[in-house]
Amino acid sequence: MTIKEETLYSNIETVNSKQLAVLKKHFPQCFDKSGNFIQEKMLEVVNANEVELSKESYTLNWLGKSYARLLTNLPPKTLINEDVAHNQLEHNKDSKNLLIKGDNLEVLKHMVNAYSEKVKMIYIDPPYNTGKDGFTYNDDRNFTVDQLVELAGIDVEEAKRILEFTDKGSSSHSAWLTFMYPRLYIARELLSDEGAICISIDENELNQLKVICDEIFGEENFIESIVWNKRIPKNDKGIGNIHEYILVYSKSTLIKQEFLMRKDGIDDVYDFVEKQKKSNVSLEQSEKALKKFYKSNGYDRGITLYNSLTKDFRLWGKINMSWPNADTFGPRYDVLHPKTGRPVKVPDRGWRWKQETFNKAALIKDGHYTNIEERYDGSFVCGHIWFAKDENTQPSSIKFLSEVENFLLRSILSTKSDGGVEVENLFGSKGYFSYPKPVNLLKTLLGSIETKENDVFLDFFAGSGTTAHSIYSLNLEDSLERNFICVQLPEPTDIKKEGYKAGYKTIFDITKARIKLSADKIRKENPDFHGDLGFKVFETVEDFRVEDDDKELSLMTMTMFDDVMLTDEQYHTLLTTWRLYDGSELSTPVQDIELDSYTAHLCDNRLYMIASDFSSDALKALLSKLDTDKEFSPNKIVFFGKNFDSVKQMELNEALKSYANKKSLEIDLVGRN
Numbered sequence: 001m002t003i004k005e006e007t008l009y010s011n012i013e014t015v016n017s018k019q020l021a022v023l024k025k026h027f028p029q030c031f032d033k034s035g036n037f038i039q040e041k042m043l044e045v046v047n048a049n050e051v052e053l054s055k056e057s058y059t060l061n062w063l064g065k066s067y068a069r070l071l072t073n074l075p076p077k078t079l080i081n082e083d084v085a086h087n088q089l090e091h092n093k094d095s096k097n098l099l100i101k102g103d104n105l106e107v108l109k110h111m112v113n114a115y116s117e118k119v120k121m122i123y124i125d126p127p128y129n130t131g132k133d134g135f136t137y138n139d140d141r142n143f144t145v146d147q148l149v150e151l152a153g154i155d156v157e158e159a160k161r162i163l164e165f166t167d168k169g170s171s172s173h174s175a176w177l178t179f180m181y182p183r184l185y186i187a188r189e190l191l192s193d194e195g196a197i198c199i200s201i202d203e204n205e206l207n208q209l210k211v212i213c214d215e216i217f218g219e220e221n222f223i224e225s226i227v228w229n230k231r232i233p234k235n236d237k238g239i240g241n242i243h244e245y246i247l248v249y250s251k252s253t254l255i256k257q258e259f260l261m262r263k264d265g266i267d268d269v270y271d272f273v274e275k276q277k278k279s280n281v282s283l284e285q286s287e288k289a290l291k292k293f294y295k296s297n298g299y300d301r302g303i304t305l306y307n308s309l310t311k312d313f314r315l316w317g318k319i320n321m322s323w324p325n326a327d328t329f330g331p332r333y334d335v336l337h338p339k340t341g342r343p344v345k346v347p348d349r350g351w352r353w354k355q356e357t358f359n360k361a362a363l364i365k366d367g368h369y370t371n372i373e374e375r376y377d378g379s380f381v382c383g384h385i386w387f388a389k390d391e392n393t394q395p396s397s398i399k400f401l402s403e404v405e406n407f408l409l410r411s412i413l414s415t416k417s418d419g420g421v422e423v424e425n426l427f428g429s430k431g432y433f434s435y436p437k438p439v440n441l442l443k444t445l446l447g448s449i450e451t452k453e454n455d456v457f458l459d460f461f462a463g464s465g466t467t468a469h470s471i472y473s474l475n476l477e478d479s480l481e482r483n484f485i486c487v488q489l490p491e492p493t494d495i496k497k498e499g500y501k502a503g504y505k506t507i508f509d510i511t512k513a514r515i516k517l518s519a520d521k522i523r524k525e526n527p528d529f530h531g532d533l534g535f536k537v538f539e540t541v542e543d544f545r546v547e548d549d550d551k552e553l554s555l556m557t558m559t560m561f562d563d564v565m566l567t568d569e570q571y572h573t574l575l576t577t578w579r580l581y582d583g584s585e586l587s588t589p590v591q592d593i594e595l596d597s598y599t600a601h602l603c604d605n606r607l608y609m610i611a612s613d614f615s616s617d618a619l620k621a622l623l624s625k626l627d628t629d630k631e632f633s634p635n636k637i638v639f640f641g642k643n644f645d646s647v648k649q650m651e652l653n654e655a656l657k658s659y660a661n662k663k664s665l666e667i668d669l670v671g672r673n
Contacts, residue, residue: 003653004670005641008581009075015066015152018073060211064178066152067162071141072182076109078102079544080580081573083537091519095534096454096483096587097468099515101508102540104460104487108186110540113583115485119190120455122197123445123467125437126183129176129205137175139166176205177212183460184216190458191251196223198445199247200437206245217249224248228441229414246413246445284376319397321358322347331355335362337391338372338380344391361385361397415440423464426517431498432510433464442470446482453481462486463507465514468535472522475531483532483587486511512537538586544570545673564612564642574610578638578672579603593632595621607634612643619652623659633665641671 023042024031030041080100086092100107127135143151148159165175187197197217201209206225214222226246279286323330330350334343335358351358363370363383373381378389387395419436446457446467459467471484490506493499504510519533566574580586584604591602598618601608625632639652653669 002669003649004668006638006670006672008577008672013070013073013075013151015070015073058211059215060177060208062177063158063174064162064165065181066154066158067148067166068178068181070148070152071105071139071178072185074141076106076540077141077543078106078110078540079542079573079577080110080586081539081541081569082576082586083539084572087536089534091534092536093534095532095536096481097471097532097535098483098485098538098586099462099468099512099535100485100487100538100540100586101490102487103489105183105186106540107487108183108190108460110577110580111485112186112189114580114585115190115456117190117192118456118585119458119485120192120195120451121446121449122187122191122195122458122460123200123442124187124197124459124461125200125463126180126461127176128202129171129173130202135171135176135179136169137165137171137179138169141166173205173208177208180209181212181216184213187458187460188216188251193252194450195251196449197249197251200228200244201247202244206247209247213247213249217251220253221250222248223250224411227412229412282376319352320347321352321394321396323349323352325349333358335395338369338382338387339374339389340391342391344387345394347394358385413441413444415444417441419464419466422466422469423514426514426521427499427502429498429502432502432504433499433507433514436464437466439466439470439473442466443474446470447474451480451482454483456483456485458485458487460487462488462511465511465518468515469518472518472531472533476522476526476529479531481532484535486515536587538576541573544573564640566610566643571610574640575601575608578608579606582606582636582638593625595619595625602632602634605634606636606638609637609639610643611640614639614644614648614652616651619655623655626663626665633663634667635665636668636670638670638672641673644671 020037023037024035027042030038032038129135143163145156145159145163148154148163149156152159152162154162162178165172166178184197191197199209199213210222210225224247226248228244228246229242230244231242326349328349330347330352331354332346332350333355334346335351336342337344353361358364361383362385369382371382375381380387381398384398384400385395386398387393415438417438417440419438419441420430420433422439423433423436424430457467457471462468465486468484468486471482474480475482488508488511490508492506493504493510499510504513515535519535522529523533575590576586579588579590582604584606588603593600593602593607596615596617598609598614598621599611600622601610637652637656639649641649644652649671656667656669
């Protein structure tokens, strides 16, 4: 056995280094012995599989695109710390929900190893870049012109211009795209093959966002540009702007056709219908109430018909009975109105259905309707066909409620709830957060994708915490256990706003408080609900490990005589960062392992040893536990190199190499700094 020396992240990255690494892994034959990519070899590979190649392409280029691609590949500069006190509270200790404080690009990079292809849906509401306020791009990566030229593969002039807008701050289109590109690129890595992403945006960056999403997610995976009708115009000048957009992309074409179906929505309708049946209101009032319910919840149904005989609601989807194909003609035959007996108007291009199909749907036998139901408004229902008062209006097909399996989302959504009022009701005061998205909107989007137990939903522009609140509400309604991961920058709040005056100094403070308040409200109103209403808190922190050459030399000299003394916070930070890097989710339990008087930590069959007091007795205890404890079978032991001198390392390595443990375990020994 040989000790593997490991650095957590490589700092030698270029604009395309990770992409080339992926190609080298899957197509090693396309590289020469010096590691250079051979394009002709790749063309041979794809041609051998009869892949159709196209020279046509359409991409969006901007000042800073090369820099954005470089940022995508660079490792995080931070470590991940756990809020131990918060996470040990009763409601939070077993929760799989996460709230992470920090720059979302840093957080996404930390998440890649553990959450790659595990996220069912991402919803984000990024800064809109109106040019007035809010978005200002400023990057703290300190590159020199020469470094940027080398790493990004650009010329000196372009490097100077990029550094100018990163140093001074900019709200230009180029700055906004440079900001968004790496975040979206990494976000795609986190989506599962059945996953999708929804991005709220306004008209200022809609077109640019659409093009870079086509590039990152694939144009074939574009689902819809939903228009969200957000407000009623009030004293607007000129044209009243009442809408925003939500771009929707799938990770792959696997779910493109199945997305936008509210499979859980039918249960909401059933509940509403049952309440209407039990009420004493008239049929007309009941139908109007249900029509209003559909509209306010974004369901793709219009008018509801009630069958007094079967006590069942029928849904009228306004399916036009005329032939749908503009290039051909459908069958033509007479359809008699059930009341007047006169033929209804035949559509110009003929009927959608054959006459036998129509007769069956309308319950026509031997030329006569076998069941005619006259309604309060003068219309008629015959089986699955609706007729107007007279023959001058074409009939429509209808469905029974029991026949409807799901509801389609529409490309235009209207939500009457006010996100600002929702936040105000939770905090008891105005001015805590500007323009938060309403819960109903997020529930519509997040509830539109087929969900399994413990599916993960991610929002890395968490804002006021609407996504977390919506996940809690959805779980309450259908008893599924969705989990959320929310990320928010500790951006300072406006000192003039009520939130700041109430003690919330950062947006993150408001996010955290809103999630807690929404959970408390659900607990109070639903005492029998036992779903996960907690959340764990983590944050990015500065890397306390020394990196520059002079200090490194000084530290190495010091550790020849003294171990590195870590504070409790640094100790836990190192452990949290390591296990996340090794692929363990942040909610994965960590077990303390006592080895004589030394404490190690086990997570997903990896044993972490960080403390400096590892002794010969601890080593003996480790070997004994490997043999005698059936539940203890680590496949990897990671130790903190700065706290294990060469003698300890050699002793540990020789013992594991020569000792034949009874379980014949293969254990990797890794020294990590």
